[in-house]
Amino acid sequence: MISTFRMLALSICIFSCSPEVGRNDEDGGAEKNIDSVDLGIVNDGAEKDIASVDFRMDETGKGAQKKQTLLRPLGNKIYHAAFPDFGGSEDQVSVNRIMAFESMAQKPLTWAYFSNNWSEEKGIHFPSKDVKVINDFGRVPFIRLMARSNFDEGGPDPLLSIDVLLSGEKDEALRAWARTARDAKIPLLAEFGTEVNGDWFSWNAKWNGAGEKEYGDPDLYDGMEKFRDLYRKIINICRDEGALNITWFFHVDAYSSPREDWNKMPGYYPGDDYIDWIGLSVYGPQRTDLGWWSFESLLDDNWDEISQISQAGKPLALLEWGVVEGEDGQKAKWIEEAMATILPGGAYENKFSAVSYWHENFDQSRLRIDTDPKSLSAYQKMMAKDIFVNDALFE
Numbered sequence: 001m002i003s004t005f006r007m008l009a010l011s012i013c014i015f016s017c018s019p020e021v022g023r024n025d026e027d028g029g030a031e032k033n034i035d036s037v038d039l040g041i042v043n044d045g046a047e048k049d050i051a052s053v054d055f056r057m058d059e060t061g062k063g064a065q066k067k068q069t070l071l072r073p074l075g076n077k078i079y080h081a082a083f084p085d086f087g088g089s090e091d092q093v094s095v096n097r098i099m100a101f102e103s104m105a106q107k108p109l110t111w112a113y114f115s116n117n118w119s120e121e122k123g124i125h126f127p128s129k130d131v132k133v134i135n136d137f138g139r140v141p142f143i144r145l146m147a148r149s150n151f152d153e154g155g156p157d158p159l160l161s162i163d164v165l166l167s168g169e170k171d172e173a174l175r176a177w178a179r180t181a182r183d184a185k186i187p188l189l190a191e192f193g194t195e196v197n198g199d200w201f202s203w204n205a206k207w208n209g210a211g212e213k214e215y216g217d218p219d220l221y222d223g224m225e226k227f228r229d230l231y232r233k234i235i236n237i238c239r240d241e242g243a244l245n246i247t248w249f250f251h252v253d254a255y256s257s258p259r260e261d262w263n264k265m266p267g268y269y270p271g272d273d274y275i276d277w278i279g280l281s282v283y284g285p286q287r288t289d290l291g292w293w294s295f296e297s298l299l300d301d302n303w304d305e306i307s308q309i310s311q312a313g314k315p316l317a318l319l320e321w322g323v324v325e326g327e328d329g330q331k332a333k334w335i336e337e338a339m340a341t342i343l344p345g346g347a348y349e350n351k352f353s354a355v356s357y358w359h360e361n362f363d364q365s366r367l368r369i370d371t372d373p374k375s376l377s378a379y380q381k382m383m384a385k386d387i388f389v390n391d392a393l394f395e
Contacts, residue, residue: 068187069276070140070247071393072315072353078342079110079354080388081142083320088362089151090115090144093130095137101359104370107383108390111140111189113319113356118160120149124173126180135186140392142189142356145234147203157202162226166233174234178241187394191249191319192231195281196268197256203227204263211262224267231270247394250309251279251319254298265305272312280306280316283358284323284334286365292326295338296347317354318342322367325375332378335369339382355388 073079084101086092093114102108112134116127127143134141149159156162164170181188199206205223209215215222216229235248252265269275282298285291299306323334342352357379361368369379382388 067244069395070189071395073389073393076350077389078352078387079392080107080383080390081109081111081113081354081356083113083356083358083360085360085368086114089117091117091130093133095133098137098139104376105383106380107388109139110390110392111142113142113144115144115146117146117148120159124170124177126177128180131184140187140189144194145190145192146194153200155202156207162203162208162230166226166230174237175241178238178243181238181246182241182243186245188246189249190246191251191279192234193227194251195253196227197263197265198253199257206258221262221267223262227268228270232274235270235274247276248274249277249279249317249319250275254280254282254302266308269309272310272314275314278309278314278316279319281320282318283321286324288324288326295334296341299348315353316351317356318352319356320358321355322358325366325371329374331372332374335375335378336382343387
């Protein structure tokens with residue numbers, strides 16, 4: 001969601017932005033009863049059994065299972081996924097919302113993307129109900145571990161700062177999260193520290209030491225090193241508890257804000273031994289008064305840094321993308337050109353193995369694919385291509 005900090009940066013630099021901080025959700029918040037709607041698609045996912053994982057007890061008796069990792073689709077295909085308007089808090093998960101999006105898109109989803117907010121009320125908790133809803137519908141749950149006790153911006157979280165999470169104070173809660181994830185006995189996708197290189201989030205280096213070098217390695221900036229160590233710690237806890245059914249994503253924005261040496265994408269990276277996929281947010285304008293820029297130009301401006309994240313060449317997912325309605329047909333054109341950039345013949349052909357649209361309207365940002373008939377038609381046209389698939393492959 002849009003933050004004040006991000007909007008200020010946009011007005012100066014013109015860069016990508018995504019819907020990540022508390023706001024007033026518009027037309028996407030209400031539940032829609034579409035039980036009688038003809039989806040016009042083969043709802044093959046509803047019958048898929050993605051829970052047939054090989055579980056076994058390890059020597060500790062913790063019920064560990066064989067490692068399950070999401071693979072690239074075969075034949076250079078691309079997974080089709082989305083945040084299907086799970087509300088302003090990003091966690092109002094329901095089958096109706098998934099079906100509504102799939103009906104509009106005329107394409108099933110591989111995964112449904114949602115936030116697991118560690119609010120002051122709920123604390124660190126595993127979203128069992130949401131995971132079950134998505135899995136029972138035959139889609140893969142993609143969990144965003146959001147260490148935010150509220151939706152405020154512009155500083156460290158008052159309860160869940162990186163220092164607190166590193167201290168060990170919340171370790172038992174993290175272990176409980178891991179055990180519940182393990183006991184779900186289905187493949188899960190997860191990320192911690194969404195868009196970490198954006199200062200709109202409390203886990204960005206700006207709020208955690210920035211350019212200081214006092215925490216650990218004297219050659220590394222504290223803010224990035226602390227995040228890296230925390231993400232490693234979370235993954236290690238999950239491994240120790242036997243939660244090997246999680247595919248881990250490292251998610252950055254295509255444009256780092258601020259542009260500082262202590263805020264570089266590779267500096268936050270936990271490492272190829274920890275992360276399975278790299279994820280990117282690449283957004284067009286979120287307000288009509290911000291000018292206009294292309295999807296391809298954002299990748300061009302930042303590809304050198306993006307390509308330095310993983311030395312092993314981990315698969316790349318477009319985890320968030322979207323654009324506001326501009327002048328007549330402008331959004332439709334942006335959508336078509338964005339996808340053409342990553343399809344055969346495009347400048348970034350064979351670079352992306354998944355795309356996940358951020359389908360939501362809030363405040364002045366109208367990102368949903370159905371904000372205009374032309375925009376909806378453009379999305380349907382692109383996703384109708386055979387290269388976009390929805391069947392998830394796991395190792």
